[in-house]
Amino acid sequence: MAQRGITIRQWLPLIGLTCAAFIFNTSEFMPIGLLTDISASFHISEAATGVMISVYAWGVMLLSLPLMVFASRFDLRHLLLAVIALFACGQFLSAVAPTFPILVLARLVVAAAHAIFWSIASVMAARLVDAERGALALSMIATGSSIAQIFGLPLGRAIGLAVGWRMTFCVVGAVAAAILVYQAVVFPVMPAGERFTLGQLPSLMRNRVLLALNAVTIFMSCSYYVGYSYIEPFLQQVAHLDAGTITMALTVFGFAGLLGSVSFSRFFDGHRFGFLLGVIGGLALSLLLMQAASFSLASVLVLCVLWGLCATAFNVAFQAEVISFTQASASAVAMSIFSGLFNLGIGCGTAIGGAVVSRGAIAGIGYVGAGIGAVGVICTVAWLFPAIRRTRG
Structure with a gap:
């Protein structure tokens, strides 16, 4: 069969x-x-x-x-x-x-x-x-x-x-x-x-596009997890949502990831730069709007849609770019490095968000995350896009 x-x-x-x-x-x-x-x-x-x-x-x-x-x-x-x-x-x-x-x-x-x-x-x-x-x-x-x-x-x-x-x-x-x-x-x-073998590493270290992709990945995953790691206490303490409503908001966040996946499949190939800039900018914007959106359930849900869509689209798009700009023989190593650096950003973002929360400033974690995300946006425009253009010829 x-x-x-x-x-x-x-x-x-x-x-x-x-x-x-x-x-x-x-x-x-x-x-x-x-x-x-x-x-x-x-x-x-x-x-x-x-x-x-x-x-x-x-x-x-x-x-x-x-x-x-x-x-x-x-x-x-x-x-x-x-x-x-x-x-x-x-x-x-x-x-x-x-x-x-x-x-x-x-x-x-x-x-x-x-x-x-x-x-x-x-x-x-x-x-x-x-x-x-x-x-x-x-x-x-x-x-x-x-x-x-x-x-x-x-x-x-x-x-x-x-x-x-x-x-x-x-x-x-x-x-x-x-x-x-x-x-x-x-x-x-x-x-x-x-x-x-580790002998595959030097060629990857000389790949300008991969270096730029990895740098932006660190900044954006760090930015993302400054806020995301503490989204549950944020929604409880700042947005004043009850336990069931928080679960609903997180579910909406998750379903929005499906939109991000669909958006990638439909728009990425024909609009690479615009798509990448849109999802990276959307991530930074989502964090910037966390406190402003916390005053009503409707705005929280809209924010969850934007944030979830951009988060998934960013992850899928950057993995596709890593594979695209890596030789097949070294793609597994490149993806392992990407995964490691993404998790570096997760750890750093969670630690930074924790430092903000421990100072009683949980309402402001989005602003901190947005600031780090802004660095990622700048790196994308000033470093990643020129590197892709030079490589593509």
């Missing part, structure tokens, strides 16, 4: 990888919607709790490239199963963590699994199918990741409100365990492929 040229034997492990991509990224975003409950549980501030998000992001940043190089020598089937098992263990440890430091340690365990998984997921997906179906396989992995960005945070928050934040981690761990059993049954033997 075949569907679109892919056999059922290929579909089954590919579906498992898609589900794994969803649960891995859901785990990354989930604590943002549970920040207030976690901080109350350990009797610490939201800013102090935000350290958990920074440590996770910095862990992924530091581990992505070295773990990708290390993992490339192992049989991919056993490596995948080991990574999912490690991920599930980290979730269960998070659920029972008696102290906040142990919770942070548990999140580092999850970060290690996260770094390895995203270094091998695309490679495994492509190898599961025939060469002419590789793009479809990769799009399924991207779909799992995108759905997590859209639904992961509100879903995690809804579970947390219903049964407590600890049970949220338990649920994620249980789903990961189910995926582990599923993949143990359906995933085929897959020998290690070509090993990644």
